[in-house]
Amino acid sequence: EAGVTQFPSHSVIEKGQTVTLRCDPISGHDNLYWYRRVMGKEIKFLLHFVKESKQDESGMPNNRFLAERTGGTYSTLKVQPAELEDSGVYFCASSQLGGVANTEAFFGQGTRLTVV
Amino acid sequence: EDQVTQSPEALRLQEGESSSLNCSYTVSGLRGLFWYRQDPGKGPEFLFTLYSAGEEKEKERLKATLTKKESFLHITAPKPEDSATYLCAVQARGGSYIPTFGRGTSLIVHP
Numbered sequence: 001e002a003g004v005t006q007f008p009s010h011s012v013i014e015k016g017q018t019v020t021l022r023c024d025p026i027s028g029h030d031n032l033y034w035y036r037r038v039m040g041k042e043i044k045f046l047l048h049f050v051k052e053s054k055q056d057e058s059g060m061p062n063n064r065f066l067a068e069r070t071g072g073t074y075s076t077l078k079v080q081p082a083e084l085e086d087s088g089v090y091f092c093a094s095s096q097l098g099g100v101a102n103t104e105a106f107f108g109q110g111t112r113l114t115v116v
Numbered sequence: 117e118d119q120v121t122q123s124p125e126a127l128r129l130q131e132g133e134s135s136s137l138n139c140s141y142t143v144s145g146l147r148g149l150f151w152y153r154q155d156p157g158k159g160p161e162f163l164f165t166l167y168s169a170g171e172e173k174e175k176e177r178l179k180a181t182l183t184k185k186e187s188f189l190h191i192t193a194p195k196p197e198d199s200a201t202y203l204c205a206v207q208a209r210g211g212s213y214i215p216t217f218g219r220g221t222s223l224i225v226h227p
Contacts, residue, residue, distance in 0.1 A: 004159070009157075040219075041219065042120070042216075042217040042218055042219045042220075043160070043203070043205075043217040044217070045214045045215070048214075056214065058214070059214070091159050091160070093159070104162065105162070106162070107158075107159025107160045107161070108159050109157060109158050109159050110157075110158070110159050
């Protein structure tokens with residue numbers, strides 16, 4: 001069974017540019033989560049999809065971040081325009097609907113975003 | 117506000133040298149406490165969930181315990197392959213289920 005896959009694994013962009021991160025969850029997992037870890041700090045929740053619907057986006061930093069999950073399959077997280085403080089590792093996780101929220105989630109390997 | 121503090125930040129052990137990692141938490145009613153292992157360049161891998169004080173769970177050389185204020189991850193006779201960052205997270209009862217993570221303990225086990 002394929003795990004959670006994230007693309008790209010690394011991205012270096014200039015301040016002001018746009019970057020789109022992609023997450024392919026485990027097939028059949030309706031829950032999809034985005035997290036971010038800024039260097040030296042803890043992992044922070046960004047948002048949660050149930051199928052194609054945003055269940056909770058309270059962790060999104062500001063309106064420069066836009067997440068979508070078309071058709072309830074893969075998800076994208078776009079940062080536009082990117083700022084220096086957006087640098088960090090972005091994780092995606094997925095879980096089956098009905099599982100204990102987040103505890104049985106499987107994480108992707110993360111996308112390391114560096115804004116210069 | 118929920119808080120999770122992990123200690124030590126880093127730990128170096130010799131192979132076979134048992135030790136414990138600490139996760140202290142402050143939460144308005146604990147729903148669950150979770151331990152994850154994270155290897156370099158990878159995402160967190162779920163290890164355990166603990167729900168109530170006194171609960172213990174084991175997996176190979178790892179044993180997690182829980183009290184009302186903290187959790188310990190005991191590592192017995194560690195091997196180099198146990199080297200990783202160990203993360204703790206808590207979920208509060210009621211309201212948002214969003215977990216609060218600690219910053220992790222980086223464990224290195226020398227052969």
